[in-house]
Amino acid sequence: MLPFIAKNIDKKLESIYSKVLNGIRLSKEDGICLYETNDLIGLGKIADHVRRARHKNQAFYVYNQHLNYTNVCKNRCRFCAYAKDEGQAGAYAYTCEQIEQRLLDRIDEPVKELHIVGGLNESLDFQYFIDLLKTVKRIRPDAAIKAFTCVEIDYLSNLSGLSLDETIQQLKNAGLEMMPGGGAEVLNSRVHEALFPKKIGHERWLEIVRAVHKAGIKTNATMLYGHIETIEERVDHLMALRELQDETKGFSAFIPLAFHSENTQLSHLPPTTAMDDLKAVAAARLMLDNFDHIKAYWVMIGEKLAQVALSFGADDLDGTIIEEKITHTAGAKSAKGLTQDQMEEMIKAAGFEPVQRDSFYHPVN
Numbered sequence: 045m046l047p048f049i050a051k052n053i054d055k056k057l058e059s060i061y062s063k064v065l066n067g068i069r070l071s072k073e074d075g076i077c078l079y080e081t082n083d084l085i086g087l088g089k090i091a092d093h094v095r096r097a098r099h100k101n102q103a104f105y106v107y108n109q110h111l112n113y114t115n116v117c118k119n120r121c122r123f124c125a126y127a128k129d130e131g132q133a134g135a136y137a138y139t140c141e142q143i144e145q146r147l148l149d150r151i152d153e154p155v156k157e158l159h160i161v162g163g164l165n166e167s168l169d170f171q172y173f174i175d176l177l178k179t180v181k182r183i184r185p186d187a188a189i190k191a192f193t194c195v196e197i198d199y200l201s202n203l204s205g206l207s208l209d210e211t212i213q214q215l216k217n218a219g220l221e222m223m224p225g226g227g228a229e230v231l232n233s234r235v236h237e238a239l240f241p242k243k244i245g246h247e248r249w250l251e252i253v254r255a256v257h258k259a260g261i262k263t264n265a266t267m268l269y270g271h272i273e274t275i276e277e278r279v280d281h282l283m284a285l286r287e288l289q290d291e292t293k294g295f296s297a298f299i300p301l302a303f304h305s306e307n308t309q310l311s312h313l314p315p316t317t318a319m320d321d322l323k324a325v326a327a328a329r330l331m332l333d334n335f336d337h338i339k340a341y342w343v344m345i346g347e348k349l350a351q352v353a354l355s356f357g358a359d360d361l362d363g364t365i366i367e368e369k370i371t372h373t374a375g376a377k378s379a380k381g382l383t384q385d386q387m388e389e390m391i392k393a394a395g396f397e398p399v400q401r402d403s404f405y406h407p408v409n
């Protein structure tokens with residue numbers, strides 16, 4: 045007999061809950077059902093059951109700082125509001141001295157992670173990236189460097205003329221410790237062709253992640269949802285990540301990213317709803333049975349819904365961030381950063397115990 049929480053839930057969710065309780069992996073059809081159900085509360089209860097079995101009442105966050113070294117990008121993906129052409133108003137690329145200054149500006153804060161991503165700027169050479177990593181490590185030796193999407197790694201491999209493995213090794217030697225996992229958007233050829241044809245496709249994305257994990261560097265994984273992708277394509281994306289995780293065990297967290305359309309070529313598309321956002325978190329928690337951490341990225345879904353998402357499968361709210369640029373260029377209405385106190389209050393008010401962590405989920409005192 046199913047426990048009390050299964051009473052009065054969507055009939056289709058009953059069999060999924062039974063599978064979850066018995067440790068049976070969910071199928072593609074189950075994944076589609078998770079997104080299609082209108083029983084949000086039933087879905088949330090199942091996801092919360094799994095979340096609490098792994099993390100009890102704890103909810104994680106990191107004291108981090110974002111550094112977007114350039115917004116010049118040759119790819120110009122249709123969904124991206126951030127990228128600019130060289131010479132266009134607002135286009136920039138930080139020198140290493142400017143990066144150093146941005147770090148020094150906040151040197152009194154207990155930053156534990158630097159999140160560093162940027163566009164594919166053809167005026168920067170490979171040595172720039174080595175110098176950038178070394179600069180950050182010199183100024184912030186105690187903070188982990190989480191940098192570069194697979195798109196940037198592919199680009200840097202071409203730029204350096206080195207093999208993929210050698211490129212990763214050189215970046216690692218210069219200070220790269222973790223990767224944020226973006227750039228896949230949705231692992232699907234149709235979506236790739238329609239929205240980001242110049243960017244690497246899903247086979248190459250998986251190949252790069254595999255190589256990065258082999259080099260001993262953990263990554264996160266993301267999915268950009270709420271644009272032209274279908275529910276089936278979302279589920280395929282989750283299953284591809286789950287399969288790779290079985291093989292490498294190198295993923296640390298999964299982060300569903302709600303699409304923001306303002307200032308993009310898809311500005312006619314409406315924003316995601318709270319239903320979409322909570323389902324994205326819960327479905328990820330239940331499909332990705334081999335991922336420890338599911339993040340509710342408060343920048344994209346807002347602070348209030350991120351609090352609710354902690355009861356729908358999420359165990360991590362990402363970080364304090366300090367100066368988020370990318371999603372705000374696309375119209376995000378959330379704060380650009382939160383203080384540590386605000387982050388902890390948010391978690392406590394949602395009924396959870398805040399745990400400050402480093403990039404590798406070690407608790408920070």
Ligand code: SF4
Binds near residue numbers: 118162
């Ligand atoms: S999403 Fe990334 S690769 Fe695409 S245009 Fe924006 S910065 Fe460039």
